[in-house]
Amino acid sequence: MFFTELLGLLNPLSILIIFLCTVVGIIFGAIPGLSGGLGVSLLLPLTFGMDDALSFTMLIAVWVGGISGGFISATLIGIPGAPASIATCFDAYPLSQKGETVRALGIGILASFAGTFLSCLVATFLSPYIADFAMKLGPWEYFSLCFCAITLVASLSKGSIFKGMFAAFLGIFLCTIGVAPLDGAYRFTFGNIYLGGGLDMVALMLGIYAIKQVASDFAKGQQELPDVNTGKISGFGVKLSDIFDNIKIIVQSFLIGLWIGFLPGMGSGLSNMVAYAQAKSGSKHPETFGKGEPGGIWASETSNNASVGGALIPMIALGIPGDAVTALLLSGLMIHGLQPGPLLISSNPQLVYLIFAAVMVSAVFVVAEQFFGMRWFPLLLKAPYHYLYGVILVMCFIGAYTSTNTTFNILCVLFFAGIGIMLDVFKIPTSPLILAFILGPKLEEYFRKGVSYAKGDYTQFFVRPISALFLLVALICLLSPYIKPLLGKKKAAANP
Amino acid sequence: MKNIRGFAGLATGVLVISLLAGCANANSAPAPAATQAAKTETAAAGGEAPAAAPAGNVAWPSSAVQLLVPSKAGGITDIYTRYVQESLQKSTGGNFATVNYDTEAVGYENLRSANADGTTLLFQHSTLICKYLTGAVEYDPSTEFRVVGEVANMGSQAIICGPDTPYNTWDEFVAYAKEHPGEVTTAIATNGTTHFIFGQVQKNCGVELNMVECSAEADKLTNVAGGIIDVANCSLGSAKEYENAGKLKVLGVLGSGEPEENYPEWEPIQDVIWVSHLYCFAPADTDDATAEAINAALKTLADDTNYEEQTKKIGGAPEYYDLKACEEDFAKTMKELSDVATSLGINVR
């Protein structure tokens, strides 16, 4: 059935649609402030009267293109195209500044493809088996998982634990602004209705990574674009040894992305940060991260794309969204008169397998398009700095506006740019702030729900086996930097 | 020479901008809901053939119209509104656009401050009333907005429970809840419609439930199937899927008290009646003529077979009430919900 649908996609109309929509998706993903998700939400109403197969092929092609496009601007101009590519910036841009733009792009392209294609393969054949696991998870398990992820701020704070942790707590504070989960109390809004909705992630990303970057480069008189050598590029500009050297990071990040995409409500925006932090924490040379370490790019891009397949699993097998984009796809299913749920695979197998096939075919198209494009993308850097960034600045402002349809969001961007400057002044890392900002609302929601559902009993976090396991893992991760040296000393003493 | 060049450049700029601005006015929908400042632009925004005006009244739409949705794109209210948009575009030939606001209050504010000339409408169901009564939003729909139509009955809901609960029907559930006060966990959205629904269940059935926060349908389905929450509401379609897969049981259908056409096997609940309408709101000082014109245009929805088919696919049905009936029905609903809120102790107004 799957292969029938796969072959069915190889007709001229579908090929044309996938080609066009993936290109549109890549453009949306690459432009800071826009994203593949926005592309899907714009396209959705247009598909109302269309044929089911065509509609979903289009929506999925835009989604896959969008997820895969974010690293382009992250690499070329140091501004993430979407929250899913924030961690990509940390190393792709410095690597590009060292003159290795093509290699950075090549890693991004291959990592994106691997993440999407392989995660979709997993989703296609294992959905029904994995999906039921989601029903064993309650707020306690989700809290413990998020707690596991938040302990990674410690590894992102290496160098100065107080500064890193301050950034994390600042991130938690910023995410509490707005309406509290569960009870709806207003927090730190001071009567402003715009703050009532909380601070927007896109505004945070544009403020700290786009506006602040441009403003501070201008202030320092450092308006320069990297010198790109687009001369002889063989293949993807990536050697096989690059892949083998980082295979552990790739596999680890793939699993992280798959898992986070699978968890309802969490997607590539979170997985790229967690995978990056985990790669850095597990590395023998963590100090190289943030300075052009290829492993950082592999981690971020593999995981954010792996979240695509991960998010499909609950969408197809349970009818519940793995992330914001699958929520839109579910609406699409309903609009076409299809009922999402556990029986979708058996009642509409053609459409289900079409969706999986469309993801994989889109991934192949994207890698091909980017392969040909990678010789052209760096040409963007030949434009004079002042023209390029002048236009980019405007697009950031507009991206912020369209994210919430309010000019207030533009003010938020400026506010976050100010925070970014403040963090730079005191040499405080931004990544713990981002991770905490994304995880904070979930941590609070699941913790309070866990206690509420258990009628005030806090022990459930430790009594439920899966929750207890994750908390144990978190504890081990937190303590291992201190225990490892001690174990090392003991070994040395035992073997003189 | 430099100065002349500069001046020429500036003049060119002004010329191009005015051309663009002119194009903009002629081509597309206008800018977002503007303030009380008078709008000088006129029709021709793709607005050929406006709806035939009711006797002696205004033609609507006379220019492009924005349909505001105070929730995310892809959500149920958004879907209904886009169906309305599609239908109105066909029947009036006017230019309509849907605008989403993730933050509910911002959507309401944009309606409140919009010009009362029929160019801005908002679609929302009774959640607005519930949230106003409980203080979650500060916009009183009876004074800050004007109801000009009811465009859909958003359908009934299923009441679901886990596969291993000791009750299989609504009556058994009520009996069990009576014997175990405060023990049966039910999913509600604090200050939202489900809070009111289960509050009424408590009142009408004489039971005490342990109401916990769980508002997303996805969470309700997995938590109930996983035995973490005992009882919740959800859409009929999802309930059927999960029931057929053996993952949960359906206790009954919450709606008008009548059996569901597509789900005759499920018992209609009589203890609580809850019918959800999608209201169309205009700014408070919209004059009667404009309100009548809008209402008349909305009447075409009920005759549109495509709209009917679309709404049925998502579990609802088209509706039409004339302006007076709308206003009366809305006021009645507001009073009823206010009483429920007071009895629950959550009415802050």
Place this chain on the structure above:
Amino acid sequence: MKNRDLYGGILFAIFGALVVSTAMGIRMPANLSEPGPRLFPYIAGGGMTICGIGMALTALKEKTGEAFLDKKGWINLGKAGLCMFIYYLALEYVGFLISTPFFTLTAILLLASGKKVNKIMAIVVALLTTGILYVVFQNVFMLFLPAGKLF
């Protein structure tokens, strides 16, 4: 500035304390079986205070590194910030079509920082940017751009 981290740490600690004290005014629902909406603000504020103190104490032991920006840098930063803030105000009150060409032009000239810029080219880029974005967003995507409160 000497002992930048020391002053910063103290500032952060004070900010954390402010957060905690503001959080005490958050409305708590009655009959709660769970910690309520004040917990996480307390954690955030308390955490920032502790980290601020830690940062300040650490700073006493260490030397301050080089400054982030010199005086000229701060003035430039101020210029950039002011420019962007004015653009925000212009978008809010005057709208996208009128304010964007001016902002784009200003940004191009500022970012060029003394380098020779062909003014005609800059104006063309500014107008093209405005025009293309406007057409694509409003007509193709049907995503509205700021119209300006005064119009």
